Amino acid sequence: QLIEIWKEVLFNEHIGIKHNFFDVGGHSLRATTLVSKIHKQMNVNVTVRDVFQYQTVEQMAEFITSIKGETYLSIPAAPRRTYYPVSSTQKRMYILSQVEGGELSYNMPSAMIVEGELDAARVEEAFRNLIQRHESLRTSFEMIQGEPVQHIHSEVAFSIEKIQAEKEEIDTHIDRFVRPFNLQEAPLLRVGLIEIRKDYHVLLFDIHHIISDGVSTNLIIKEFIQLYEGELQPPLQIQYKDYAVWQHSEMQSERMRRQEAYWLNMFDGEIPALELPIDYERPSVRNYEGDIVEFTIDKQISDGLKEIEKQTGATLYMVLLAAYTTLLAKYSGQEDIIVGTPIAGRAHADLEPIIGMFVNTLAIRNYPEGDKTFYTYVQEVKETMLNAYENQEYPFEELVQKVNIKRDMSRNPLFDTMFVLQN
Incomplete structure (x- = not known):
């Protein structure tokens, strides 16, 4: 069972019991994924530190047999209501998004070149199905009694922006495509399709960070391709609002x-x-x-x-x-x-x-x-x-x-620089 979890996390079917986790594509992010999957599937709470200490399947299996089990607890579905609390990260992002000068700071735009024929109607339908599947893509934000809250809509109006252009005009259209979102209007997602030729398109995509992150972007692209090709998706057990409510209780x-x-x-x-x-x-x-x-x-x-x-x-x-x-x-x-x-x-x-x-x-x-x-x-x-x-x-x-820090509007709280290694 353990070796199957390693294969899944490392996207590698050729893992043996003596392979070192960090030599076959492992890093800190995957170590976090590994320990969460081990907890869910084996009811044992291993830490990231343990992954650094027991770096092969053989060593880890021996370690797991020596520790006490810990029952995995699923995140429960939240009771139905009109408004839900935002997560802690969303709250800060909501406030900063309202600051003058920060309107585009949390846009997450991307563009993909698509070669070969593309059916614009199927692209639109795939994104509509994706929006229906994930409540976060049907969520807007409001301020009620001094607190930001999220509101999930049963349906939202969505259509892709279709553009015909010459190749040298692509950058101009991308610049126009990226513009501020109104957090009170769902979906906080835009999709554009620039047709250069019948067999050459640029797919534009922009989403507000308050409902997405880097892992989510990969999920959106993966599920969009699957939906475009007609693949059925397994039902989701929980949605983002359930996480937000759970985080507050935790x-x-x-x-x-x-x-x-x-x-x-x-x-x-x-x-x-x-x-x-x-x-x-x-x-x-x-x-x-x-x-x-x-x-x-x-x-x-x-x-x-x-x-x-x-x-x-x-x-x-x-x-x-x-x-x-x-x-x-x-x-x-x-x-x-x-x-x-x-x-x-x-x-x-x-x-x-x-x-x-x-x-x-x-x-x-x-x-x-x-x-x-x-x-x-x-x-x-x-x-x-x-x-x-x-x-x-x-x-x-x-x-x-x-923490005891002096508030300074010219600085970020606690630190002024960030360090990111993008996988």
Whole structure:
């Protein structure tokens, strides 16, 4: 049974009992998926730290036989009502979406080139079926008695935007396609189809982050293709609203109290603000201006990173985070650095097939002091991340409310930079 779970998580049918999880495509995100599936299918609560310690099926099976079982509890369906609470992440996102200058900050646009003939009517029908299947795609948001809530509509009007254009006009049409959403009007999803030729299209897709995340985007694409090809989908056991209600009730549990204690201890006392050297005065309020710098890491550096991974037992993410925080320390002259990092937030196996906003933000505090060797520091970062993974379900929004930080409209609370390794 265990080896079948490994095959499913690693998308690899050739897993043997002596294969190392991290050598055959495993990483921290898949480790979280692995432990949630083991809990659901085997009623044993293994942690991400255990995956790092018992890295083969053989070692893990031996470990599992030595520990006490723990019954898997499914997320219950919420009682029917007109309005449902938003999740903690949605609440913060709703508020920030209303800030002037942040209207497009939470759009998640993407574009795909489709070669070969495409039936626009079937594309539209597939998306309509997808919207009907997932309540999050039929959800709008309102403010009631000072609190944001979500309202699920039984039906919503939806049609794709059809555009005929020349190839050189594609960028112009993409720019026009991405525009602000009104959170009070569902669906918070747009689909466009640019026809260049009968056998060459660009499929445009934009969705508000309040109802979606990176994992959800992959789910939408996968299920759209299946629905377009006429495949039937298995019924969903729960919807996003059920998760939101469950999350609220879980905040009172002993498990969440333990996680809260971990984070409050991490940020006890004075909390540093990152002071990078800047060439102009920081604006009094964040204005959301920015730019993108793209570069490629050459093979020699890439091979060096893999070698550090091997020698330290850390993941590529951990090695890169150690390098990034070391760089920030050199620029700022500070040796107490906090960096934000997103985590998928799907630690419960029931959430795997659900489209919605599950991402939590972890505030990671490290100490890149000058007298440490880089290898020693990587080990410290690894330990910090393993602790963070064990406490990943505590909402960042709750932490912000409970720690002692000076409010500054020109800064993000707790950290000013984020580090993301996109799988």
